[in-house]
Amino acid sequence: MENIDNTAAESAPEGFFRIALGVEYKGSRYRGWQRQATSVPSVQQTLEDALSTVADSPVVLHCAGRTDAGVHACGQVVHFDTRAVRSMKGWTMGANINLPHDISVAWAQEMPAHFHARFKAVARRYRYVIYNDQIRPAHLGQEVTWNHRPLDVERMSLAAEYLLGVHDFSAFRAGQCQAKSPVKNIHHLRVTRHGKMIVIDIRASAFLHHMVRNIAGVLMTIGAGERPVEWAREVLESRDRRTAAPTAHPFGLYLVQVEYQDEFVLPQRYIGPHFLTGYESLAADDPQAIC
Template sequence: MARIALGIEYDGTDFRGWQTQQPGVRTVQECLEAALSKVANHQVAVVCAGRTDAGVHGTGQVVHFDSDAPREMKSWIMGANTNLPRDVTVRWAVPVEDAFHARFSAVSRRYRYVIYNHARPPALYRNQVTWNYRPLDVAAMREAAAHLVGAHDFTAYRSVHCQAKSPLKTMHSLTLYEHGKVLVLEAHANAFLMHMVRNIAGVLMSVGAGKKPSCWAKEVLEGRDRRKGAATAPPFGLYLVQIEYPDRFALPKDALGPLWLPDDLQA
């Protein structure tokens, strides 16, 4: 049996999330496993680095699977893409050692939350960005974001349905990029809780709109009460853009995405 890692990109608009659910519910995992099983000529089960919710996109998802089918890496890529729907793509495939695990070998994750800050909603990118019609004070949002960097108990920023054993996570960086009417919130942490980025985005947008002061982000964090935070931001603007692993696994390094963002955010 050989272990193979894949880099996956998907538009989450028409999926009920990553993880396979009951029959008739469309998920990314279900589509990917069906496509890979046709290429392998046996049933394939994949393990992902991080499950995403309904409507959330991925440009840097990583999975692994085991197969004894004698296939070249380009055959896994081309064969899978031939059998996948247009809203899922295999971007790369590499053989990895048996010790590699898409989830447990990861040392950090990176998400991007894209906000379109304009008086009128977008038509063409309505499912790829979150629209906020109120003018946002980016400086105030950056000041608020700074309170969340470091090792903290993120109970107040997790979903009440989150099943993670511990709310303690380390936020390596929380950065806001501004390009005209587009704001990109980039969150880099060792791991994330359910709805954590969307709840952070909700708090920062409330601060940016002038509803709350910048220190409110810290007050919410220290209060450890989800009910005291902002409403969970919509899923449409959220992207899983990168999973980082130890260098010894030598996985490909791809553009962070989404690919329609300016070039200086694609490194």
């Protein structure tokens, strides 16, 4: 999910404004968030180019979470420093005019000089969306993960309980994960069905690389009846990636919310993705969720 960033959590230089943005994007045609050394498309580079046009000077972005290739976001938070004087509407509308259809800036806000999109975040929330039907969907094909096997949400929910709290998630991390510690704290992990859609909703202070997709792979295997509910605990306790299920497809994964310390008040929007708005039960037991 996230790679380690060695950049210091430094304040904006004197004479610069620190601007935060809320960003949405469809990750299907990008090689992830992070700017690449080669010419392959990335969300960061595309957004930096658009903002640099608005600022009439180079813009470098820092994000709350580096999403992988094919992964989406409807609650990404980024920041940049600039000397350019623009209204917040100017940053938002100016960026959107210069962006392709699959990236959108939802809001802009000037922040204190010591705000940092990544290092000041206290929690991140993802949703993994599964389309559960025998027939492959013609629509949303790159925005949901299709699973043709009938999935038992109750079994998936029971299995998810084993993963709550503070654990060593070595069995759920990618081999190339650069995190210093595999120990993470999952605050909530819920599985709900909404017609043919199944949503895995997970919130933690931080995530390992591929952690959510590996959790989704285990829960779908259990939901399909291929493994017992207790297998989730066995995988967790093994601390061995080889004991778990294959990594789930990236298209169903969304970064939906980033939370910050109380001193930083950012604009709040509904928690996506957009096609799930209206499912009030997704947020019924979470006062911070806006649907």
